[in-house]
Amino acid sequence: MKIELSDKLKSFKPFLFEELYRKERAERAKGKDIISLAVGDPDIPTDRRIVSDAAKELKNGRNHRYPNTKGNENLRKEISAWHKRRHGLAFHPNDEVSVLIGSKEGIAHLPFTVMNPGDYCLVPDPTYPTYRTGVVLSGGRIHDVALEEKNGFLPDLGKIPRKVVARTKLFFLNYPNNPTGAGATLDFYRDLVKWARKNSVIIAQDAAYCEIYFGKPAPSLLEVPGARDVAVEFYSSSKTYCMAGWRVGWVVGNSKLVCALNQLKENIDSGPFNAIQNAVAYALKNHEKIVPPIRAHFKRRADSFCAALHESGWKFPDPKGSCFVWARPPAKRDSLDAIMFMLEKASILAAPGSGFGRCGEGYVRFSLTEPDAKLAEAARRIKALNWQ
Ligand SMILES: Cc1ncc(COP(=O)(O)O)c(C=O)c1O
Incomplete structure (x- = not known):
C-alpha cells in the first residue's frame, strides 16, 4: 500500500533547526572542526542542586x-x-x-x-x-x-x-x-x-x-x-x-x-x-540562588562576542536579552550566502536570518550556547574572515 500523507503535513517545511543540525552533521562527517552557533540549546549543565533533587524525586514511587x-x-x-x-x-x-x-x-x-x-x-x-x-x-x-x-x-x-x-x-x-x-x-x-x-x-x-x-x-x-x-x-x-x-x-x-x-x-x-x-x-x-550566575554567564558571553563582531565590521544593536546575537555581516550578503561563506571559510555554522521570515533576510543569528572557549575560537575565526 502506498501511504499518502495529509496535505497539512505536506505543507510543512522541515523545522529550520532540524535542517541546521543536518548541515552540521554533514560537515563534521567530512572531518571539519565545526563550531555550531546555529541552535539555542544551552550548553551550561543544569545546576547540580536541581539534579540532586530530581534524583531523590525519581526514587519516590508516588511520582511513577x-x-x-x-x-x-x-x-x-x-x-x-x-x-x-x-x-x-x-x-x-x-x-x-x-x-x-x-x-x-x-x-x-x-x-x-x-x-x-x-x-x-x-x-x-x-x-x-x-x-x-x-x-x-x-x-x-x-x-x-x-x-x-x-x-x-x-x-x-x-x-x-x-x-x-x-x-x-x-x-x-x-x-x-x-x-x-x-x-x-x-x-x-x-x-x-x-x-x-x-x-x-x-x-x-x-x-x-x-x-x-x-x-x-x-x-x-x-x-x-x-x-x-x-x-x-x-x-x-x-x-x-x-x-x-x-x-x-x-x-x-x-x-x-x-x-x-x-x-x-x-x-x-x-x-x-x-x-x-x-x-x-x-x-x-x-x-x-540559581539564576543570577546563569544570567551573568550569558551577559559575559554576549559582551565579548558582540565586541568581536563590532571589531570585524558587523552591524547590529547589542542584544537586550536572550542568548542570541542578530547581526548583518560587514559586506551586504543574503543570509544564506553569509552562513555558507562562514561555514566554508571558517567552519562556523550560524542560522540564516531568512529562515526566521522575510524580514530576517540579510541577518545572521549567532547563538551563545556553546562553551566559552568555543565562542572565543569562533570570535577569532570571524575576526580573521575577509568579506571583500
Ligand atoms: C522564543 C522561543 N519560545 C519557545 C521556545 C521553546 O522552549 P521550550 O524548550 O520551553 O519548549 C524556544 C526554544 O528555542 C524559543 O526560542
Missing part, C-alpha cells in the same frame, strides 16, 4: 504514576509564588497556571483553542517558527507583522491592515526576542494591551527568555492592568534553568484560555513526569 495534565499542585503553587515574587502578580494555581511539556508544546496547541478556519493570527517576522504550527493546523490564516531594526524590533501596530485586524483572533509575541535579542518595555506592553482590548485580539506573549536580560529585569506583559482579560504568557525552564532536555514550561494568565488549553491537552497528553515537575518546583523555589 500518571501525572495530571495541568501539572501537579506542588509545581503550580511554586509557579504562582515565583510570579508573585518576580512580577508582583498573583495567579491562582487552579485556573490561571498550567504546566506544559515545554513551552513549545503549549505554543503549538494554543491556536486550536481559539482559531476557526479563516481567522487571522498575527505572527512576528522574523519569528520563532512554532508560532505558525498550530495556526496552520487549525486552518487559520497568518499575517506576518514586521519587526524592524529602526523600531527596536517592536511591531508597528498602526501598520497592520484594518481588514486583517477585524478578523484577527490571536497575536503571538516574544520578548526578550528570539531571534533579534530585542527587549520590550512596559510602555510598549501598555499600548499593546490597549490595542488588543480595543480590537478584541488575544495576546500570547512568549517569555521563554524572560530571565536572560542584560539590563533592567524584563517586564511581564501581565503587569499591565487589564492584560489578564486578553492575554496569556508562556514561560520555560529550558533557558531560565538550563533545563532544555527536561521539557517543562508553563502558561499563566487569562483563566478561560489557560483552562481551554488544559482541556485540549487532556485529550492529547498527560503532562510531564512528576519527578521532573517537582525538580522544576525546586528550581523555582531556589530561583534567586
Whole structure:
C-alpha cells in the first residue's frame, strides 16, 4: 500500500533547526572542526542542586504514576509564588497556571483553542517558527507583522491592515526576542494591551527568555492592568534553568484560555513526569540562588562576542536579552550566502536570518550556547574572515 500523507503535513517545511543540525552533521562527517552557533540549546549543565533533587524525586514511587495534565499542585503553587515574587502578580494555581511539556508544546496547541478556519493570527517576522504550527493546523490564516531594526524590533501596530485586524483572533509575541535579542518595555506592553482590548485580539506573549536580560529585569506583559482579560504568557525552564532536555514550561494568565488549553491537552497528553515537575518546583523555589550566575554567564558571553563582531565590521544593536546575537555581516550578503561563506571559510555554522521570515533576510543569528572557549575560537575565526 502506498501511504499518502495529509496535505497539512505536506505543507510543512522541515523545522529550520532540524535542517541546521543536518548541515552540521554533514560537515563534521567530512572531518571539519565545526563550531555550531546555529541552535539555542544551552550548553551550561543544569545546576547540580536541581539534579540532586530530581534524583531523590525519581526514587519516590508516588511520582511513577500518571501525572495530571495541568501539572501537579506542588509545581503550580511554586509557579504562582515565583510570579508573585518576580512580577508582583498573583495567579491562582487552579485556573490561571498550567504546566506544559515545554513551552513549545503549549505554543503549538494554543491556536486550536481559539482559531476557526479563516481567522487571522498575527505572527512576528522574523519569528520563532512554532508560532505558525498550530495556526496552520487549525486552518487559520497568518499575517506576518514586521519587526524592524529602526523600531527596536517592536511591531508597528498602526501598520497592520484594518481588514486583517477585524478578523484577527490571536497575536503571538516574544520578548526578550528570539531571534533579534530585542527587549520590550512596559510602555510598549501598555499600548499593546490597549490595542488588543480595543480590537478584541488575544495576546500570547512568549517569555521563554524572560530571565536572560542584560539590563533592567524584563517586564511581564501581565503587569499591565487589564492584560489578564486578553492575554496569556508562556514561560520555560529550558533557558531560565538550563533545563532544555527536561521539557517543562508553563502558561499563566487569562483563566478561560489557560483552562481551554488544559482541556485540549487532556485529550492529547498527560503532562510531564512528576519527578521532573517537582525538580522544576525546586528550581523555582531556589530561583534567586540559581539564576543570577546563569544570567551573568550569558551577559559575559554576549559582551565579548558582540565586541568581536563590532571589531570585524558587523552591524547590529547589542542584544537586550536572550542568548542570541542578530547581526548583518560587514559586506551586504543574503543570509544564506553569509552562513555558507562562514561555514566554508571558517567552519562556523550560524542560522540564516531568512529562515526566521522575510524580514530576517540579510541577518545572521549567532547563538551563545556553546562553551566559552568555543565562542572565543569562533570570535577569532570571524575576526580573521575577509568579506571583500
Ligand atoms: C522564543 C522561543 N519560545 C519557545 C521556545 C521553546 O522552549 P521550550 O524548550 O520551553 O519548549 C524556544 C526554544 O528555542 C524559543 O526560542
